[in-house]
Amino acid sequence: MSGILGYMGKRNAIPILLEGLEQLSYRGYDSAGIAVFSEEKELQIRKAVGRINQLRNFLLHEPVKPGNSGIGHTRWATHGVPSITNCHPLTGCGEQFIVAHNGIIENFPQLRRTLLQEGHIFSTDTDTEVIPHLLEKYDTGDLEQTIREILPLLRGSFALAIMSKAQPQVIVGVSQDNPLVVGFGKSESFLTSDITALLPYTRETYPIKNGEIAILEPEKVTIKSTAGEVREPKRTIVEWNVQDVSLQEFEHYMLKEITEQTKSVEDTLAGRISEKGIVLPELDPLLLAGSLSKITRVHIIASGTSYHSGSIGKKVMDQLLNIPVETSYSSEFQYDHPPLDEQTLIIVLSQSGETADTLSALREAKRFQSPIIAITNTPGSTVSRKADSTVYTKAGPELAVATTKSYTCQITVLIMLAIWLAEKLGSRDLHPLPELMTELKRLPEYVDSTLIMTQDAIDQFAQVTYDQEHLFLIGRGLDYVLALEGALKLQEVAYIHADAYAAGELKHGTMALITPGVPVIALATQNQVMDKLISNIKEVKARDAFVVGITTIGDELLSEVVDQVLYIPNSHPFLMPILAAIPLQLLAYYSGTVRGHDVDRPRNLAKSLTVE
Template structure:
């Protein structure tokens, strides 16, 4: 979603705020804006488009220099992308200036009340009610006014606020939405995410619900909304600056695809032994909970995490004697079945801030379910609110399209499946030795898959340049993989890509197959390969252009397709990881061939912090 930054100190604020915004442009890029104070007055500049557009505007028409300010990069959720709707927003008297991430759920009621009191609104946003409320309830004391207004707002939001009457102060609020306070020498920072702070500080405090940070030239204080002074618990950031730099890669998406062998290795390190799986993070879970009394497992995720969850369901279905269901986060919150202490709920989120998944987690906890989060970030809301957390350790993922997050989540689900099987003596016990051997080999197999497919996929991507439609087919785990491959092509290449269970093509979809239409046929599951080949023959009878993805040495698939891509053969449960590599590369190269910004696809944002 949108990104918030803030700075107060002795240095010029503008270059620092712009640099921080650039590190957050994966969160929003419809528009960007700044409010900068010289301790006497506050000036605002906003532009539609990317941060570079704002930067160019400031070069052409500079604003007053100052040493404190707030900034925002917007992903539109209320109101069209425009300079008018971009942040910072103010009231009609220009008394208060606000940048906001999240949703104000009761904005319509608040706007009606304020309008009846004579306030005039000029934007289509929910955010505009906030500065108007601050103006309406202004007590003459900035801090007291904020304390009075925040309880009137419903929803999940993060705010950074400045006041014309106190132009040397920034107040920051976080309510179910990330906002991080960073500490420097005689300076302080605000950011929606850690990468924006790495150049300037390693000491942070995630602002929690019910807290407000007050930044002034004399120092930074953290208080409750009732005014009680708190001692912020500073945390040291371990992430390196190199982890967020492109290095020799042209795009973050390609960098993150190529990082998958290391990401998987980090996820497995310390957890995988020659005899089994050790998950120290879940020791309390296994000690406190009688796993034999789990009557059902629900896996919940959105987008790519949902696809990881489907793979997880198929693993757990085989390994355990417990019913497993997978749900889309936005559906689970209001459409789940019976829930209680006997239901284990596993939530998946790369960012740890996905609003729909947070709502699902909240609903699971309301119903008394034990919860496990699988996420990549230790300090995010989902990690803090789940009963137990299994971290993927994939490192920062800055491209909007998830790649290493997907394969790392599947790896973590595999570890969890083995651990649960061992604890319950499930029917999959006999499979564990082969799975352990395959997991030890997995990082090397991923490296081989990258080497084997990168050049061939680059060439095949040229075929997509003049295509509007593409189909992916598979059976079993390959069908789930086809769903993820289609999503990647939709996200970054803007192709109308559809995934189908291979056997279902003849039940209607075959009507869309015309001569030359590209089809990717996944055939990595040996027990289903013969039936998949039969479905490929049906496609070839209609003159489709079929590219097969199968394992090394399989001549049966190569005999019936137009082109074939080989990947290493591994345990069937791990093939969705290895076969994801060529599909991710295809999406990347198809997007670049078609001239798109694969790191920042249109209309999408990395961390969806609104429902």
């Protein structure tokens, strides 16, 4: 979603803000702006609709004097259309206070109505604009104290970066259920919605918590409670570096991240497999507290791609555990969930650790004292702080909007977690675990082979989809869940109307959509349902569909019934959704590029959904 950046230091803030906003652009945005105080303390605001380059071009025609303090913003519209007027940073009736905001002020209609009655003049359609007007209304002459006055009036989820004309050498950051991170440099400091924007300057960070404010001044950063109590921040050193967020030789982040999956899966497995089993010391607190000994069921909660990886995890756990396992969309769970208690283990998945719907679902589960395990890629994220225990994926930064390596790493963690739970809780049958463990150790090798085997072939198939507006994916069991993720990827980056179906359900209505030449991708990696799947393929072939099969090396049945076949390495059935995801990711990538789309920044989409 929207991104915030703030800089306070000795350097010229303008290039730092622009480069940082470029890094934040993967979150999704439709406009961008900066506000900088010049060395003469003159406030300068510049905004543009479109990409960061539009803002850069505007600055060439309307230059900004150098200054060492400023804030910037990339806006993803929620209230009000994308426009210069609605673009942040925003001010009130005058330019006393300058605000960049991510999130939603839920009670802004009531606040706006009262402010209008008091004579305040609004110029935007945004919920954000009530904030600078409130700051004007309750101005105490001290920025920090004025912010404390208005915070109790705001309801919702928000992150704020605020400056004032009266104190141009102060930036205040506020976070309420919305990510905002302080970065500590040498005689300089930063505010950002995402640590990727900090990597060129510092790796020393602190996420601002609910009930805290950060005051950035020259040479120092102070963290206080909203009541004014000074707190000593526990700084975190980020493991990522600048190379992790650079394109290097790749044209797009999406392709770079697909090809990084060998390393990301290897890093996710590292140190977690021993001769005795799966090693997850992060979960020891749950064992010591005795929480797991009471577990009678498991509930997996996630959104989007994370929901698909959670659905794979559910099917694996169904086979390995002797307790019921359910899945729910985060957005539905908080309003409609089964009975919860201390015996229900909750597993929440979020790549960013800041997904608003997932955080709401997590809070709902905590009301019933259910033990919660988080799986996320982002240390220090809100999900990791709110859960009882966190297992981190090691995917590294993921800057393309479409999730690829985080998806395969989430499944990898879920399989390890399923084995770990089977060992700790007891299982109906531990016999399959040694074979699964052996294959799990070889998973990076299989991923690497899959990338080598499929990239060129998928590029060729993407040409077939060039003039197609509809595409279908079919599969059974684990392959059906994977088909759902493959369809989502094609929708996200190629803008193809792609639908996934359980193959056995085609004849119950969907067959009416199969017309001559329509592309159908048949996923065939699960041997126990191969015969049934081949029958389904014959049904769509009888309607003249163009069928591409994805199967394992050594399978000779599929090639006889499809138009084109793509082979991937053969491994344990539980691991096949990881390997078979790769050609689907590549298909989405090449289908998007052949159509001329910006695959890293799909239209209308954002990477981290920090508003509900």
